[in-house]
Amino acid sequence: MKVLLILWAAVYPFIFCVAQPKYEFRAAWIATVDNIDWPSKGNYNSDSQKAEYKKLLDMHVQNGMNAVIVQIRPATDAFYPSPYEPWSQWLTGKQGRPPVPYYDPLQFMIEEAHKRGLEFHAWCNPYRAELQIGKSSISPTHITKVHPEWFVAYGGKRYFDPGNKEAQEFVVHVIRDIVSRYDVDALHFDDYFYPYRIAGQQFPDDKTYALYGSGMDRGDWRRSNVDSIIVKLHRGIRQENPHCKFGISPFGVWRNKDRDSLGSDTKAGQTNYDDLYADILLWLKEGYIDYVAPQLYWEHGHRAAPYEVLVDWWSRHSYGKHCYIGLGIYKAGSNARWRDRNIIPLQIRDARSYNTIQGQVYFSSKSFLKNPNGWNDSLQQHYYKYPALIPPMPWIDSIAPKPPVINAFSSEGKGTEQQVNISATYIDTDKRLRQFALYVFSSLENTGISGKAPLQVIPSTTDSADCVLALSLLPQPLSSGNELYIGITAVDINNVESELSILQKLQRPNEKAEWEIVK
Known part of the structure; x- marks a missing residue:
């Protein structure tokens, strides 16, 4: 199942400052x-x-x-x-x-x-x-x-x-x-x-x-x-x-x-x-x-x-x-x-x-x-300003789906219009997909998601959709730094979440510069 995700961070500018379930x-x-x-x-x-x-x-x-x-x-x-x-x-x-x-x-x-x-x-x-x-x-x-x-x-x-x-x-x-x-x-x-x-x-x-x-x-x-x-x-x-x-x-x-x-x-x-x-x-x-x-x-x-x-x-x-x-x-x-x-x-x-x-x-x-x-x-x-996953029921299903695979990652636009386009594939043929969950991290040393709420939840009922992440409106504690990591998981119909797939590292030389994809 190929899925092109729509990932909007713009509506969640302070997500990492607020405790949330x-x-x-x-x-x-x-x-x-x-x-x-x-x-x-x-x-x-x-x-x-x-x-x-x-x-x-x-x-x-x-x-x-x-x-x-x-x-x-x-x-x-x-x-x-x-x-x-x-x-x-x-x-x-x-x-x-x-x-x-x-x-x-x-x-x-x-x-x-x-x-x-x-x-x-x-x-x-x-x-x-x-x-x-x-x-x-x-x-x-x-x-x-x-x-x-x-x-x-x-x-x-x-x-x-x-x-x-x-x-x-x-x-x-x-x-x-x-x-x-x-x-x-x-x-x-x-x-x-x-x-x-x-x-x-x-x-x-x-x-x-x-x-x-x-x-x-x-x-x-x-x-x-x-x-x-x-x-x-x-x-x-x-x-x-x-x-x-x-x-x-x-x-x-x-x-x-x-x-x-x-x-x-x-x-x-x-x-x-x-x-x-x-x-x-x-x-x-x-x-x-x-x-x-x-x-x-x-x-x-x-x-x-x-x-x-x-x-x-x-x-x-x-x-x-x-x-x-x-x-x-x-x-x-x-x-x-x-x-x-x-x-x-x-x-x-x-x-x-x-x-x-x-x-x-x-x-x-x-x-x-x-x-x-x-x-x-x-x-x-x-x-309810920020999304929450529906809690899974382990007595119904406790087997995690396979994590998604990232196909493409690109950046376009400048200034307040800069955005990232992402394409991912859900590869688990044994489990039906419900949605994807998007996470943003300030470093690779802190990418645990067991108690971390997602930045966005993206429903998936079709094989493809457009994908846009507005970088200029990322959470303030992250956007003030000089590096950024984007991760994504798959969530199946029983609300069981996969392991995290790290999409890409983004970097910018200073606060006024554009975010750049690090190859």
Whole structure:
């Protein structure tokens, strides 16, 4: 695979002066249910949808994100041509109606994300089937019509009964189909397993409990149902697509300490374990999931669920898997605390203080459109000013790809227009390439990259691209010296980085002279 890289250093003039993480997951959720984020309500034209989606991605790239989590199955429907489920009403206005002009939104969304160097996590809701009973658009081919016995009504919505074994198998088939046909980087579930409790109402699963409960405590039985589908999904994803990750974004409190000594020092009214019947810690311990993204949508000092308590608790309970903290930018301006522009920066700094927390995820995309509290500016100018590689998962892949080979290196232009053109070849035929990472060094004695963040990350989805490095805008501590070394690595689709290839030495006699390539 021959690749001609575009390497811009101009936007990173002080990169070596600022401490930054080499690895960090930085993502935003793009919710499609009820047209929360995309496509906008009433936008059923395919070309307009595409333009709107690309604009969203460009905003996230500008803000420094390296991943998006896009909802492709909001209510047992599909944002792609599915053999199991009808087209989503939030895509075309009527469930079962294909897009016009026809396109495959999922394929399009993945390709556009990868072009921009963004991982694509396919977000599916496991059990929600009808958002508003009697008001939602439901196709005659929808599974609630085909197998009504699999479903229960609760709180004005319709859900799969998680205790129904056939329903479980159906969901597993749907997910297997996605990860086998599409180049998704991860399969992502949110917090809705058993639904949140509604005062005065009982979840109507008496029938399946009588059939399958076998004398178990109902809470234990419900948890076993959720455990069962998580195990089946884990196995199915690995079998269909071994490099595809599996992540869960749970409610922020696993369990309160007054119910379990292992729980957090919180007073949450509902919890994953006791109310949603999702034993997240078990799944992490057993390796059924690869990452957890707890939704910590509370501020520091919150009376029931303080952010500082929960970020510390999750940092100690990820059991070697990745933990990305979910941050609620949608709450901007909702009360006095959330009118404070420092709240999100403080939460980022707190999360970064733990080496067992590997990143942040933001809910949701539309909140960024108005630059709430100036947080877009904070990310662009400070917290995400410099790129970070997505942290690799060694239990999925720990074998490094081969380093790239440099084909050509030349300089052109003068003064502020001086630039270097670089051509490189990725030579590893056994591992798929994700991107290249560019590094700049002031000497050959200091070219270690184990803890060093790259100057630039260059996505690679095609065989060739132009390559330019603007030398006049190199980091100030380097450009004031008289020699410079440029290095590059290859990063595969599992985010494993190769060894460094040193491209070339550049030198200039004095600060006013042009940089020269040393042969």
